[in-house]
Amino acid sequence: MKTFIWAIVLLLTLPVIAFGGEEAVTATITTNKEAIDLLQTNLNFVWTLIAAALVFFMQAGFAMVESGFTRAKSAVNIMMKNLMDFSMGSIAFWAIGFGIMFGTTSTGWFGTDGFFLSGWTGTETGDPWILAFWMFQCVFAATAATIVSGAVAERTKFTGYLIYSIVLCAVIYPIFGSWAWGSLLNGGGWLEGMGFIDFAGSTVVHSVGGWAALAGAIVLGPRLGKYGKNGEVRAIPGHNIPMAAIGVFILWLGWFGFNPGSTTTGDSSIAMIFVTTNLSAAAGSICAMLTSWLMFKKPDIGMSLNGALAGLVGITAGCANVSPTSSVIIGAIAGVLVVFSVVTIDKMHIDDPVGAVSVHGVCGAWGTLAAGLFNMGGTTSKIMITQLIGIGSCFIWAFGTAFILFKVIDITIGLRITKDEELQGVDITEHGAHAYNDFQTLN
Amino acid sequence: MKTFIWAIVLLLTLPVIAFGGEEAVTATITTNKEAIDLLQTNLNFVWTLIAAALVFFMQAGFAMVESGFTRAKSAVNIMMKNLMDFSMGSIAFWAIGFGIMFGTTSTGWFGTDGFFLSGWTGTETGDPWILAFWMFQCVFAATAATIVSGAVAERTKFTGYLIYSIVLCAVIYPIFGSWAWGSLLNGGGWLEGMGFIDFAGSTVVHSVGGWAALAGAIVLGPRLGKYGKNGEVRAIPGHNIPMAAIGVFILWLGWFGFNPGSTTTGDSSIAMIFVTTNLSAAAGSICAMLTSWLMFKKPDIGMSLNGALAGLVGITAGCANVSPTSSVIIGAIAGVLVVFSVVTIDKMHIDDPVGAVSVHGVCGAWGTLAAGLFNMGGTTSKIMITQLIGIGSCFIWAFGTAFILFKVIDITIGLRITKDEELQGVDITEHGAHAYNDFQTLN
């Protein structure tokens, strides 16, 4: 195989020999045109799959952010959850999710074929483009799943979490996805039929994850000691802020796959998406920092880091249809919004250790609204109503199904570890391991 | 230079000006065909070199896995070994290894020219494709070298390790490589002549590293206190499990360069390789987790992480010639296998602190067998025998030469630090440094 490819490459680099005198295969205008089309397709494969690799890397970023913002005694569990999110998510999305989201036959609400990557073209391995597309969509599904991990950190049974993760990747995420993005492979869903704008998934990916996170945090209840007897909010500081910060840098990097990769086309359209993505993230972190500075008298690192993520989530829907200047505004508002949202959710005694609901749920909704508001093609009341319908239906679907799911898990096998286990730490009770064996740790 | 390139780019974006009316250079069907061929070559350069960058990043992943799974008092040494693996490996592969592996004149067992990247085309810098190909092969050679680092951790003299690392990159790895992959540039080696299937190096890279690791661990003997007086096995837990976990994510990312990059061609063939690579890793981590859960009553993070790596190593040989469904099976078996292998090797009192022999040696062999067993083109007894010959010859060559090498180092300059040094830690005795100066550490 490699030998063969190599031989071709050598031939290609020897045009004088290969095409001097008589040509082995006579090129024509038509064969040239076909070769050009094939080349663009090849470039699309390379770009889409590199973008998928960058999005995959976001799993590491999420793991670091979630772990860094929580306690040392829960770090092993968070790493396990993120590893299994992606592993179980990949298998679930291969077996079930992709068919539900993009199956060519459909109930009108979800697809009903294409499970296990079968049947796409009748060959054993299928159309290579389906495989590339699956890879890109698979890392998106796993992203939605992993968002919840932080919100339910430090107090969730590992088995309960695994069940949630599989169901989200196999059913909850793909069904909503089919409403908004199904037409990428089949006849299309009802939301996109209305003209819903969500280019890379502020709603489809982030809000789905964010509202599921909200459901999980509510069903679980807060960590022991998080809220005092008189209702006062107590900070439980993260154990490794540099790790969280590097995680945010990795997520920012991954977003350069997430947003521009959603073109699934290697052409000039990706340039503006890079720029809007970057500027929104920058504006988000600056404005979150300034907001925290005003509120808490010091520039807060947790808020600044979440501000960058807020800007990234906020621009995800509109990255391809808003101007760079608009992206700065969108990110700036997301950065302010995330601080107020984190504080408000905390006041409501919903314990979201990493701010996942605010970053992904709230800023995902804001970004989806903003994609309509700042649409370069113009904004109409019809567009805004459609965006609101998309935002609302996502909340109802994702929060509703996740709430039921977490409740069912809670009632059957149990969702939360015991108080003793929580005091010891979920690492030792669920995995029999400490994260930092050679260090003197507190808590 | 940049100005010139820029001028060209501007020209290319102005087709109306450049090609309206009379064309400066008259395009023909033949010049178009040549331009198309050149474009595919350009795409191959971009893809192969980005893939090489991803594989390079695996060095960071290995450093984190190895360091995370061992003690705090050895972390500096592991970082130094990984940095030097790659640095010395790069220089050695430039000076010697690449010529031995791909030299155009050959003894039949290894190449004998092309050292120092000289002589490939008679120009000062050579054919650019040779340079791209060298870059891609260089990061592979360094991967083979770095696999050993973990197995010999915490007790090896730094100078002894450096000598091993240079010899592996300059001689041991390239000679075996020439047997299986030599034809990529020259007449070809005896193994590939038989039809040996190892697309991206389950055997060529991972088993070579894994069996060399086995030799090193045997020659060195176990760490102090690893096995009790009555032969009982004592766990020496790693000092930073989150670091190890992030390292595995980085390795998984790097494998998206390692396997699909081995096409060295930017086209649709990379899609299936992404999918098989990803599914095998996912299945590996799940099945290793489940196996550890059954064996130890808890889902073990070390085993789960190694399970992902086992799945990745296992699919490396067959990533381009097995179906996605087969990749799930291959990864699943690798995930089970790695747990039993780690336990067995530990019972044999061979101290491999990170499980490198099991992950790379054993699962590399399994993957090479599986590439024959699940071959989409069909499996014959001839194929299976050839795979077994490849697996066996790799063991004999890599284990044999590495064993001799480590023994020679041991007898001459000494391979192992003293007991006192080991108790103090290899960081302070070999490098005069602590990894974590501001932390209260144990051990």
Added chain:
Amino acid sequence: MKTFIWAIVLLLTLPVIAFGGEEAVTATITTNKEAIDLLQTNLNFVWTLIAAALVFFMQAGFAMVESGFTRAKSAVNIMMKNLMDFSMGSIAFWAIGFGIMFGTTSTGWFGTDGFFLSGWTGTETGDPWILAFWMFQCVFAATAATIVSGAVAERTKFTGYLIYSIVLCAVIYPIFGSWAWGSLLNGGGWLEGMGFIDFAGSTVVHSVGGWAALAGAIVLGPRLGKYGKNGEVRAIPGHNIPMAAIGVFILWLGWFGFNPGSTTTGDSSIAMIFVTTNLSAAAGSICAMLTSWLMFKKPDIGMSLNGALAGLVGITAGCANVSPTSSVIIGAIAGVLVVFSVVTIDKMHIDDPVGAVSVHGVCGAWGTLAAGLFNMGGTTSKIMITQLIGIGSCFIWAFGTAFILFKVIDITIGLRITKDEELQGVDITEHGAHAYNDFQTLN
């Protein structure tokens, strides 16, 4: 949008349908030629933007190196500075810097239009290539800014640092950049008019950052306790050496975007740049290790890591116009140089906690000289004089303006925290946070 793209892709993969029988649009030699030119442009977009993503990731690398080499009580501040470097730098370079560096109207010393990415082509979002080029240049500007962060670590007021960072990205860096690289978009600067060789920015990026770092370190003065009463130099060891090491691996990875990405063209020319970049880094780390071994009797990890960076900075100017063999020599000399430079600067009682001045300033100058000395097209006294003029003007400009800037900040709002604050640590006094809340830390 996605639906539309998808439709096109499907069409492209169905050449038989699309182009069998009668063609919908008749291809001609000229339309084929135009399509080919467009494809190369598309490939340039993909390559340049992936390279930009890799360079962005260097921010994480710098954050890890700087934090790892300093104390635990300053880690939050370093993460904040790096996050804000990039965030504020992005906004500043969008609003002001890019126009100054590449504006199409110019005073002869800097550009005067194109601010806020406006006016490039009269459309709302501009020429997509300008956007891609902005993205690539933006990550370069932020790199220059972040270099200073390490040199002024542990003792600088956060507000003072933010002001520096904005001014560097908005004014200091772009003005020098316009002298050497302005012609990439406009008529060109005076340095490049003389034939100055600095392909990817040994001087333009690294020396600018390095000399600004020197100015900052001098204006601030050393950390408390760094130099004894009798003038003796005291080591203040870094708190997390593995983090610093992984940071160096990330920087090395990022340089595979930094140097070859500077072609902004996806073609075979990037291959040699990958090779020279890699070999120089390898030689740098080896030679720095050997030098430290001779000087301090042990192979020092800090020096080895900085040696890799020294090799990378050293090859940045000449990566496209020196041979692989020359790159080994350039890196080797950089590796020796950085050790002597670090020791010398320390003896001068200039406290540069991470060696930024030596790595980026000194080795940047060396690399710029070396780009002339080892120029494959031949070396003349005119070339060498031009290189020296570039090096000298960079020192005068960057050190001079940064020195004035830091002095002005010092006199007005204050640049340095108080002694009490420094003893407590900049994390708690500037950000109200500890980096490692669950760990028992010293200092």
